[in-house]
Amino acid sequence: MLRDISGFSNPLVKRVRSLRDRKHRRREGLFLAEGLRILIEAEEAGTLPEMLFFADVSEGHPQVARLIAAVEAAGGEAIRTSVDILAKLSGKDNPQTVIGVYPERLTPLAQIDRTAADIWIVAQSLRDPGNLGTILRTGDAVGAGGLILVDDCTDPFAVEAVRASMGALFTQAVAATRWSDFVAWLRAGPGQLVGTSLRTETDYQAPRYVSPTFILVGNEAQGLPAAYEDACDLLVRMPMLGKADSLNAAVATAVMAYEVLNQRRATKGSG
Amino acid sequence: MLRDISGFSNPLVKRVRSLRDRKHRRREGLFLAEGLRILIEAEEAGTLPEMLFFADVSEGHPQVARLIAAVEAAGGEAIRTSVDILAKLSGKDNPQTVIGVYPERLTPLAQIDRTAADIWIVAQSLRDPGNLGTILRTGDAVGAGGLILVDDCTDPFAVEAVRASMGALFTQAVAATRWSDFVAWLRAGPGQLVGTSLRTETDYQAPRYVSPTFILVGNEAQGLPAAYEDACDLLVRMPMLGKADSLNAAVATAVMAYEVLNQRRATKGSG
Missing domain, CATH: 3.40.1280.10 (SPOUT methyltransferase, trefoil knot domain)
Structure with missing residues (x-):
């Protein structure tokens, strides 16, 4: 499923941004990974994000497009948004192209x-x-x-x-x-x-x-x-x-x- | 020379705090080192700070007292201040006990x-x-x-x-x-x-x-x-x-x- 988010006050933006905080990660059982290189490493290790945020400007990037398709095929959500909202999610002025939300998993x-x-x-x-x-x-x-x-x-x-x-x-x-x-x-x-x-x-x-x-x-x-x-x-x-x-x-x-x-x-x- | 600084708006506090920024370091030719361990390593390597900031509460610490005496003996300034001002200088809530200001020196x-x-x-x-x-x-x-x-x-x-x-x-x-x-x-x-x-x-x-x-x-x-x-x-x-x-x-x-x-x-x- 692909959807667009353009508003800073969108509840999902707030929720995902809160995953920068340990307390919220524990409550949600989710964490953030940023950047195409890391997300591709994750995919190669067999792990796709539950949610994939990407900037509208990078949708045409072949690796981003492939990742979007893979996330959707696996039943995850691909969320098209702006560079500004990615910057808000990552807390950096120059955010990575993509941000993934993954389930925390420790091995007993x-x-x-x-x-x-x-x-x-x-x-x-x-x-x-x-x-x-x-x-x-x-x-x-x-x-x-x-x-x-x-x-x-x-x-x-x-x-x-x-x-x-x-x-x-x-x-x-x-x-x-x-x-x-x-x-x-x-x-x-x-x-x-x-x-x-x-x-x-x-x-x-x-x-x-x-x-x-x-x-x-x-x-x-x-x-x-x-x-x-x-x-x-x-x-x-x-x-x-x-x-x-x-x-x-x-x-x-x-x-x-x-x-x-x-x-x-x-x-x-x-x- | 020992002096006390208790005001956040003291010009020296502002000047030293600005050394967290590369532009100001270049202009002043000075940089900051924080923490007793690093300052003692520096001293053992033969380098004393031009200015030594320490919290009034740690003046009785033997290693701090020794460092203060060494800085003064070498003609530097020892500046007694509050934990709050040290926190401002270091940009951290829990600042180190001491902060030293050193001349930048690159080797040609x-x-x-x-x-x-x-x-x-x-x-x-x-x-x-x-x-x-x-x-x-x-x-x-x-x-x-x-x-x-x-x-x-x-x-x-x-x-x-x-x-x-x-x-x-x-x-x-x-x-x-x-x-x-x-x-x-x-x-x-x-x-x-x-x-x-x-x-x-x-x-x-x-x-x-x-x-x-x-x-x-x-x-x-x-x-x-x-x-x-x-x-x-x-x-x-x-x-x-x-x-x-x-x-x-x-x-x-x-x-x-x-x-x-x-x-x-x-x-x-x-x-």
Whole structure:
């Protein structure tokens, strides 16, 4: 179904705009993704938006036209509107060409098949949505199975997280749980839990990692709680030659994940 | 010299607040850094602020008191004010305890001693200040000498860049230049220019990197222009197993920089 919306006070415009706010996302069970590139990544991962907003001026764009047809064929709504209303929906002066509204979907921990991938990423009390999205994007690149959020993390469906994920939110499984539940689940099956920490002398290139490897990364400011580190099979650290002795959380995760991937590539003789 | 400012309309408050804007930074030659951790990193790197704003409530904090004394001893101004005015200066409801005002200082390319470090990072048309700051922070960690900004990059003195750098802006040399000037300078001395690209099949772990290694990273959306890739000594790519075939620019830089560092550690037998 295609319809037009031209009024700023249209109730649907207000409702969709409110999805920039976590409280409204939770109530509606919906979130926003912006930009043709991300929406096409989502489609390729098998997910179409329930609602697709596009600017009348971009209707002739072949990829936009194809996306409109796909959304309509799947029973979703395609909504033609103005650049100004897209700007209102996105909160930016130069909005993306398209905005999609998607159902939030977390994967229950119990439904995760850990044997489906060699690498899983576990983040504890991650605060920054940009870091969360960047970690998802890295997870996609290294062939991780997904991201397990432990304790109170920032919202994976925040606009900044979705944007930074560049579509990986649609390819990576995302679970959210408490630490005790995670540990109980982890120890009920195979898996090596590797924490990145400054409180160890073990270089991150020294151990041979075992599949499935669970890379555990802590809060940006505090790192991992000591009790969580104690629960790890291994603690490792990246060499740091500088004064600050710290790396951005998404960077540390990526350096670690590429080490695990590189070891696996070497083992498989495909490096 | 210590003074108190309690009025929101104080001209200095307005002037310092205006430093959140690039135009005003250029005119004044000054920029803002926020938070005790970053200001202490700066001090340890030998840089004190010209002006130090602190909240009256935090005057008793030992590290704040020490910083105040150091700024005054160096002839700078320490300015006692309210949390509300700090919030106005920082544009955040929960401001940091301290805000420093520093002179902008770029290093002229001609003054860079390339033999002082094994790794240098070169960014071309980088758009995101968070990425720029994160790259500086990574540079500090891998022992890079500095960051060379080529063409129109985002401002390294933007508040978001300074924040993401976590103080590395004060430890890393930062130069800004045009591509042709960079290439002329580079080719006048030793140095291997390594571009990260999707247009090559060379795995980033295959080559042996030569010191000093210049890691060249392109714009977040477009990557490197073809002509710039042609000027590289080597083009390499990170393996990407996912659908998106992309990494965040700061993440790609870090994965690459750690590979160079790891090769050097192995050569020196200190890994």
